[in-house]
Amino acid sequence: MTDVELGAGLAEEVRRHGERAYPEEACGFLVGEAASASGTARRRIVRVESMENRVGDQRTRRFVIPPDEVRRFERSLEGSHELLVGFYHSHPDHPAVPSQFDQEHAWPWYTYLVLSVAHGRADELGAFELDPDERRFRPVECTVDAPPLPRE
């Protein structure tokens, strides 16, 4: 399992997107440093890219990023030092743990961030990775760079 490091402000960006999209699910890409993407103990996420939730209905409890979008995004990173390393999505009024549906649709290797948004306010943020042998999600450690200090 690969632990992840979230760059400064990225958790806030995910939280804000989750709150904006509420009561619908928000989703987006996690972009990592290619050098730290594979084979290292820690994967460093340097950018998040919000996506439109393209599911047809039930947007309060489902999200989809269609393969064309994934493909287009991956192509945009080709030749750069960045790599698509995972996805985030929000759970409106549900805990920050992957659902059965998430697990059934998950890919190995990617990092999955799940944000709980309770009554419109971002709450917990959890990080997970699929255990490739058992096809079950396992929590991974997610270190968040310190947010800016609150102002007086």
Add this chain to the structure above:
Amino acid sequence: MMATVPVRIPTPLRSFVGGAAVAEVEATTLGGALRALVARHGALEKHLYSADGTLRNFVNVYVNDEDMRQLDGPATPLRAGDTVTIVPAIAGGSPGPSAAAPARPAAVGPAVGGDGEPRLTPDQLRRYSRHLLLPEIGVEGQKKLRAAKVLLVGAGGLGAPAALYLAAAGVGELGLVDFDVVEASNLQRQVLFSTADIGRPKLDAARDRLTGLNPDVVVRPFPHRLTGDNALEVLRPYDVVVDGTDNFPTRYLVNDASVLLGKPNVYGSIYRFEGQASVFDARRGPCYRCLYPEPPPPGLVPSCAEGGVLGVLPGLIGTLQAIETVKLLTGAGEPLYGRLLLFDALAMRFRELRLQKNPDCVLCGPHATQHGLIDYPAFCGVGAEPEAPAAGLPTISPTELAARLAADDPPFVLDVREPNEWEIGRIPGATLIPLGELPNRLTELTRAREVVVYCRTGGRSRRAVQLLLDLGFTRVENLEGGLHAWSDQVDPRIPKY
């Protein structure tokens, strides 16, 4: 006609094909190509195919730039020069249907909140009607309170009002940590107990009182000292921790365990006429260690047992803690994150300090070095037993002192308590010099004569003995157990307080 076709493997699956971005297979159709791929790299199968043998619905396969769904699916024929690409689609969602909820602040309690909780019973509707009338709480908020678990560390001055109000408010489970018995001196402020409870274990008395107040509440007693060995297990099941401790080792322990478990810690403290309250939650603001990275030297800050406390004061601060707890659980209002509320009863004034997260905090800062619990008595420079005698200091027992006072050449008896304590009772013939004044009044002592020092129970006098020894006095002794022990062993007419 078999064709050799490259299959482009997406990043997440490359580890199953030896790290390659492309795998070549021989096939006539797209379905055949995928089967050939899986035949060669068996670990891929469960990620591409469901148990029933069909391609998983989030696995998308392109031939050149065409989605196979636009072609003939798995039957799509392949020719030399074609490229097959596997592309992830990403899908997910929440468990179960989620009703659109009105915009309300976040609740830290049970994350699913009132949703799916059983209805309030008619008895509960009557009992909590004044809450149900508040739009900020309402039926949903009341269900959240009922589903919530709150741990009160300490059933003393702060824990007593907090426990009473949280039980009355309908919090589903109250855990109580305390291992003391009710003493007469508790009753001036610990409104959870009555005179008939003197001598009973506090948690027995508390359980009777709280379940009598609200039979819906489950009271879970932990009649043990909270330590680094048990704290994580004790705190883990709870949504909110209320710190009503009276000593620094436990206060740091409660803070550290709360930070490590990601729980809000509703803090309160009192001394004489002043109180403080805040809500520490390292996920949203500073923790107690951000405010006080290290404890004060032992003995510098007296406890309420030494310095006294206005009995009503914990009633106010403990009630503020109960209010903050209810707000956290229901999501109502603005919690005291990052704010330290200071109360001065004599001036009757509240002040508020802004607290910032300490970037160097060893526990919750970005470069935290502490990832577990530590030895708290050692960290705070005190023995595991706060009243344990300091090793090596000369002592004298009350009966020995009584004998020496009756004999020739009696020792000089020094009382280092405060004048108001002196008024309550004293050892005959003693001289009063409060501990704080001692360094400036040394001339009143004579080095030629033996000095016996006492206070209420032996803590302050121990520091005085140490001070005198450090200054070169050679014949100094501490009265073991202080005036209380004197009352027990020599003169029961001296009141204990």
